[in-house]
Amino acid sequence: MKDHLTVKEFISAFDSGYSLVKQLQDDINALNVYPVPDGDTGINMSLTLESVVNEIRKMEETDFSEVGHALIKASLSGARGNSGVILSQILKGFGRVLQSTDGRRLSLSNFILAIVEGKKTAYHAVIKPVEGTILTVIRKISERIEAKTYYSFEEALHDVVEVGWQTVLETPEMLDVLKKADVVDAGGYGLYVFFEGFRAAVAGETPKPHQVTQRVSETFISESGYGEYKFCTEAYFKSDDMDFEYAKNFLSSQGDSIVLGQEGGLWHFHVHTNEPFLVLQEMGKFGELIQVKIDNMAAQVEGRFQVEEKPFAVVAVAPSPKWAELFRSIKVDFVVLGGQTMNPSVGQILDGVKHVHSNKVYILPNNPNIILSAEQVRELTDKEVVVIPTKNPAQAAVGLSLYFGVEDPLDVFFKQILDHTNFIELTRATKDSYVDGLDVKAGDWLVLWDDQLKAACSRWDCVLEALQELTKNSDYTIASIFKGVDAKEQETRTMKEFFASLGMEVEEYDMDQPFYPYWVLVEKS
Incomplete structure (x- = not known):
């Protein structure tokens, strides 16, 4: 029985939790109805955890204070989507306790304190906390382990996953939309899965997660739609001048599902809004936007059940919502919003490649500064990726609008257009x-x-x-x-x-x- 974890054991357990979430991400996606039924909760949680794992895997010879610092930074910079950003705040709170842990041994008491701090940090970051979600799961876990006395990690983690699973089962009674859809909360289930993977590694066992057979029906998706706001907008940025209350109030005036996290001069916000570029412009006044992600939730909801494999798919970068709408009207399969001063990351373009239902993907970067990022995606996927070096969206729009009944591959046709x-x-x-x-x-x-x-x-x-x-x-x-x-x-x-x-x-x-x-x-x- 363990009364402490070494750095190596902690990293191995974290990696096991991430691997189990990745393994079950499709099951998590299938539950996703809140706050928007866009079917990407599992992917977003997996990508958020992946960013942390990629950072801490190489830190087995360091101490916990350095691991904590890396965990905070990687979770802030790598957070994706509503559940992913909330998860990043749980991890940030966890990392704060690790930062104050001397040496290379994590005590059971500090592990419990880390979970409690993760809960506090997440509730502070979510501007309007909603119960029946991932927040409830971390809160119930925190309350149980803070109230009891434990003598080993195995004992504590047994309660973590037991309480986590029971809370997941109760989420439909707390959130009406889950009850109507006849599913449990996707983010809460994803958090439970992570902790089960973590627990199994500490215990030296194979993970045995409770699996859900529920799926959101196509009828429910079509009837519920995407809600009042169309764009999921988030950014990771540096600012020493941003005021938390000002940012909270501004984001609240622009939409809902707001999560606002900060660590020193590093910030990450998430909001559902109809004015993504206005939000980015205002927040960008106070510092440097490092990573920007804008998703059209309406298109994601509409495409959730369109799974037919295509001969090829197109991923394009668009500098405004209107450009995004134009691209979708001419059969672009996935649009990454970004452009001048808001270049999308390699990871964001890779997300698009992963989302589309084809093993051959054309990328239209539509900006000279994005071509290199698009080229790097080729090395990160097993899909066949072809980058067409469009330097502006106008070239892409004209080329795609003319590509009907053409025998040449898209990249060959585009060369003629560009010439x-x-x-x-x-x-x-x-x-x-x-x-x-x-x-x-x-x-x-x-x-x-x-x-x-x-x-x-x-x-x-x-x-x-x-x-x-x-x-x-x-x-x-x-x-x-x-x-x-x-x-x-x-x-x-x-x-x-x-x-x-x-x-x-x-x-x-x-x-x-x-x-x-x-x-x-x-x-x-």
């Missing part, structure tokens, strides 16, 4: 600078042609003159104008008139991308 188009970016300079031989003043219009700065203009008529110079003597037939959030009616009208005067067919799209009032794709015949 017959040029891309114009119109944006404003934010500071004085000297670039590519041009003297740029803050507020100037910048005219970029295929990523190269060609003109800096203080007046709009100068912009039109630059466009005249760039497009002269070329057989362009179509100009597609994609308007950003800062586009102005008069500027749009005069630009449309300009392209029409050159004999081009002009198409206009209101896309709300940030930072760039105008993107224009000109196509040759």
Whole structure:
């Protein structure tokens, strides 16, 4: 019987808990109805735990204080989705106790204290705690082990999993949506599974989790929908200036399912909202956004039961919700929201590859700064991944919209598209600078042609003159104008008139991308 754990034993037990969650992630996904029935709770909890395991596996020769520090940082940076972010807060509380543990032995009393601290941290981070969820499971476990006296880890962990399982069974009586769907809570079950894996490793046994046969019905999903808010939005960021109360109140004004975690200058927030970019813009004022994740929950709910294997699938990066909607309308299977200043991580793109129902996946990064991340995904999956080096969403949209009844593979077809188009970016300079031989003043219009700065203009008529110079003597037939959030009616009208005067067919799209009032794709015949 063990009255302490070594660092090696703790890491092995944590790894066992993660492995069991990963093994049963589809069962956990199948229970997912709250807060949104998007079917990804198991995946999100597995990915959150994976980020921690990848960090602490290499720390067997260190002491618990270093393991605690790594656990906190990895859980904050790797948290995914509502249940994953709440789980990260439980782990953060756990890590705080480990940080204060001297040496390489974790006592039973400190282990119990760590679970209690995990419960406190999670309840503090969730702005409006709801019972019948993962929160209830950790609370009931905490209350039991804090109230009893234990003499071994085996004894304490027996109670942890017993109370965890009994609480999971009780969740439908606490949360009406679970009762209506005839399932137990997915996040709570995932936490129980983790602790069973942990317990078995400590006891030297094979895990024997209670398995659930319940599944959310397609009828229930179609009737319940995704709720009031469409986008699951979260970010991991650095800030020494953010105030917890301000952040809590701001996020509360923008949506629900809010989880807000902090450790020193590191923060992670999660919110369901209809204005993801407004949320990111406001939170980004106070520091540096490191990782951003935005999921369209409506699309996830609608696609939950669409499991037919496809010959190929497409994952695309979109800089705004409107771009995401456009991509979905032209058969993109998974959209990763992100772009300029909010580049998605390798992990986020990999999530998309994992979600789609095909063993061949095309990735459209749609930004020069995202191409490398997309390339790295190829090394992290057994699926065949082909990166089409699109540098902007306009190229992707035009190419995908024309890809019907074409025999060539998508990447071959796109090469032809890219060879017959040029891309114009119109944006404003934010500071004085000297670039590519041009003297740029803050507020100037910048005219970029295929990523190269060609003109800096203080007046709009100068912009039109630059466009005249760039497009002269070329057989362009179509100009597609994609308007950003800062586009102005008069500027749009005069630009449309300009392209029409050159004999081009002009198409206009209101896309709300940030930072760039105008993107224009000109196509040759």
